Each structure stands twice: as structure tokens, then as C-alpha cells.
Amino acid sequence: MTPVRVSVVIPARNASATLARAIRSVRAQQLQPDEILVVDDASDDATGTMAENLGAKTIRLPAHAGAAAARNAGVQAAAGEVIGFLDADDEWLPDKLFRQLPLLADADFVACGARLFSVTGQDLGPLFDGQTPEPGAEAWRGLLARNTVATSCVLVRRRAFDAAGGFDPALEVAEDQDLWIRLALRGRLGYLDATLVHMHHTTISVSGVGTALGARQQLRTTLPMIERHIEANRARLSAAELRGIRGGRLLRIGRGACWTGAWCEGARLVVRAILLGHRPLEGVRVLAATAPPVRRLRRMLSRGADG
Numbered sequence: 159m160t161p162v163r164v165s166v167v168i169p170a171r172n173a174s175a176t177l178a179r180a181i182r183s184v185r186a187q188q189l190q191p192d193e194i195l196v197v198d199d200a201s202d203d204a205t206g207t208m209a210e211n212l213g214a215k216t217i218r219l220p221a222h223a224g225a226a227a228a229r230n231a232g233v234q235a236a237a238g239e240v241i242g243f244l245d246a247d248d249e250w251l252p253d254k255l256f257r258q259l260p261l262l263a264d265a266d267f268v269a270c271g272a273r274l275f276s277v278t279g280q281d282l283g284p285l286f287d288g289q290t291p292e293p294g295a296e297a298w299r300g301l302l303a304r305n306t307v308a309t310s311c312v313l314v315r316r317r318a319f320d321a322a323g324g325f326d327p328a329l330e331v332a333e334d335q336d337l338w339i340r341l342a343l344r345g346r347l348g349y350l351d352a353t354l355v356h357m358h359h360t361t362i363s364v365s366g367v368g369t370a371l372g373a374r375q376q377l378r379t380t381l382p383m384i385e386r387h388i389e390a391n392r393a394r395l396s397a398a399e400l401r402g403i404r405g406g407r408l409l410r411i412g413r414g415a416c417w418t419g420a421w422c423e424g425a426r427l428v429v430r431a432i433l434l435g436h437r438p439l440e441g442v443r444v445l446a447a448t449a450p451p452v453r454r455l456r457r458m459l460s461r462g463a464d465g
Contacts, residue, residue, distance in 0.1 A: 162262075164191040164255065164313075165238030169228035171199040173246035174208050176358065181212045183249035189256040192238055196246075197228040205246075226325035226333040229309075233324065239316050247358045248272075248310040254354040258313050265293070266318035266345030267338075269307040272355035285357060293349040298342035299395070302387055303403045304410070305335040307347075310355050312338075318345055331372070332380040339387050373415035377423055381407060405436025409444075416448035424448070 166184050170177055177196070184194055196209035200222040209216040217235055219228060225245075233241055240262060244250060254270065261268040272285040291297055291306040301307065322340040325333045341347070384407055388400065395403070409431035415424025425445055432441040446452065 162240050162259075163238040164240045164242060164259070165233075165236035166191045166194045166242045166244055167229055167232030167236060168194065168196045168209075168214070168244050168246055169199060169225045169232065170196050170201065170205050170209065170246040171222065171225075171228075172201045172203045173205050174201075174203045176247040177205060177208050178212060179249050180244055180246050181209070181214055183251075184244065186252050187250065187255045188253050189259065191242065191255060193236070195232045195236055197232045199223055199225070199228045224327055224330075226329065227327040230324045230327065233316070233319060236316070240313055241316055241319060242313045243309045245310050245357075249356050249358075250310070251354045251356070255313075257352065257354065258350055261348035261350060262313060262315060264346065265348030267312055267314035267341050268348035268350065269311045270350045270354040271352055272308050272311050272357050273353050275356055275358045277359050282359075284353070290351055291347060291349055293347050295346050297347035298339050298391075299399065301335070301339050301342055302384060302391075303406050305332075305338070307334070307338045308355065308357060309334045310357060314341065329383060330379050331375045332383055335380065336383050336387075343387075343391070373411065373418050373420045373424065376411045377415065377420075377427070381411060401434045401436065405431045405434040408434070409436055409441055412441075413444045416444055421448060421450060 168177070168180055181194060181196070184191060194214040196206075196214040196216050198206035198209065198216060198218045200219050206216055206218050215235070217231055219231065223231075229243065240259070242255065258268050258270055269291060271290065274282040274285050276282055285308055286304075286306045289304065289306050292300045318341055322337060322344055325337050327333070329336055338347075384403070388395070388403065392400070408427045412424040412427030412431060415421070416428065417424075428441045428444050432438045
């Protein structure tokens with residue numbers, strides 16, 4: 159592959175606790191990028207000053223715009239033909255660029271594996287429960303059914319990013335999933351089945367995963383986004399694929415909502431998945447285990463055991 163310029167884009171809001179780790183992980187790359195751009199999304203702390211002190215090119219947004227807009231601003235200011243994304247609370251392993259960049263010879267964007275770490279540093283295992291995307295020109299089908307690409311794992315050709323239209327700032331969550339689908343619809347995904355990124359749960363993480371708020375954001379944003387892609391590509395999808403995509407999304411989001419306190423909303427989604435014939439026994443088990451009377455009984459028994 160002919161040498162190309164690589165720009166690393168790091169969106170950051172109130173990220174002074176983790177930004178140095180992220181930047182240092184880029185500085186430690188076996189293959190050095192040409193520039194690091196930190197987009198300070200109107201932070202209230204020393205994020206921007208820290209980025210400058212660590213030698214990153216810093217872009218300060220005048221008002222909080224969100225991760226999608228911040229990444230777009232970073233790409234717009236970037237000089238590289240290849241863009242690498244890194245969230246401010248994550249870190250790259252030293253051989254990430256060296257091992258991933260060659261895959262772009264036959265792809266428009268590439269991803270890799272990642273492991274998730276808790277706030278206390280505990281290794282929680284592989285991201286997405288170890289599930290990986292199917293690379294190639296048909297990757298969009300799998301990405302419609304389930305996201306298996308993390309933002310900090312992605313390198314993308316600048317021309318492909320621009321042609322796809324970048325991240326959609328109107329999406330409060332799942333703006334990354336939306337872009338991966340659009341990129342995959344236009345070109346090829348490359349995937350390196352190796353852990354090259356460590357992702358960290360922190361107090362500045364914006365996804366809200368595992369909370370009732372996060373579940374409701376998924377209901378408001380992710381499902382309608384997936385439905386838009388389904389409708390735009392319905393002629394290319396079989397009836398079985400449509401049931402699998404919808405059923406899988408409904409069950410996963412519904413299960414998360416049921417377990418995090420948005421039971422009524424979640425239960426409706428789980429029932430819809432069951433009616434589509436998608437893993438009905440699992441759906442029934444979720445409903446039975448998370449029903450409010452059952453959870454109240456568990457709490458009562460727990461308090462009794464503690465007493």
C-alpha cells in the first residue's frame with residue numbers, strides 16, 4: 159500500500175481525566191500518524207489546555223455540539239487521507255495502526271477487536287460479547303442486524319467518509335452505527351480479528367449503556383434509524399432477513415430496557431420480537447425475570463437475607 163497521511167480525530171468534552179491516556183496511546187504507536195486533532199466540545203474543564211500541552215492540534219467548539227458534530231469538525235480540519243477515530247476515554251494498543259492500515263488497500267473502512275474495562279480497571283471481556291462483523295461488500299446486512307464495530311476501532315478513507323456524508327449530528331445516540339451502515343452500503347469493510355483497542359467505562363462516557371436513560375435513547379433513536387435503512391434497502395433483503403434484523407434489534411433493546419427500569423417500553427419490544435418468531439423462549443425468559451412483581455420479590459428476599 160502506498161504510504162498515506164493519517165489523521166487521528168479525538169472528540170473530547172470534560173475529558174481531562176482520561177485525555178492524556180488516549181493521546182499517549184497514539185504517541186506510542188509503532189507506526190506514527192501525521193497528526194492528532196482533539197476537538198474540545200465546549201468543555202467546562204481543562205480539556206483544551208491539556209490537549210495543547212500534549213502537542214495535539216486543538217479545535218475548540220464555541221458551544222456543546224455532541225460527539226457526531228465534534229468528529230465531523232475534526233475530519234473537516236484534518237489533512238490526512240485516512241482518518242482514525244479514538245474516543246477520549248479509550249486507548250489504542252501500540253500496533254493498531256501498523257496492523258490495520260494495510261487492510262485499507264482493499265477496503266473503504268476497517269475495524270478491529272476491543273476489550274472493555276470497568277471504572278476500576280477490571281477486564282470485562284471482549285466488546286460485543288466477542289461477536290465480529292462479516293467483512294466485505296455485504297457487511298451492511300450484518301450491521302443492520304447488530305452493531306459489531308466500535309468507533310475507536312475504525313480507520314476510514316477520507317473520500318469514503320465524505321461520500322457517505324459523515325456522522326449525523328441529529329442522532330443523539332447510534333450516530334456511529336448509522337455511519338458504518340452507510341459506509342458499508344457504498345463500499346467494503348475490512349476487519350482484523352485482533353484486540354487493538356481498550357475501551358473504558360468512565361463517568362464521561364456518553365452512550366448511557368446499561369441505564370434506563372440509555373435504553374430510552376435507543377428506543378427513540380436507534381430503532382427508527384435502523385427502520386429507515388431497512389425501508390431504503392427493502393428490495394435487497396429477504397423476508398427472513400427482515401424478521402431477523404427487526405427481531406434481533408427489538409429483543410436486544412427491549413431486554414436492556416427491561417433490566418434497567420424502563421420495563422413497560424422494553425416489554426413491548428420483547429413481545430414484538432416474540433411475535434416475529436425471534437428467539438421466543440429467550441424473550442419469555444426476559445419478561446418473566448424482569449417483571450416488576452418478580453423484581454420486587456427479589457428485593458424483599460434480598461433484604462430478608464441481609465437481615
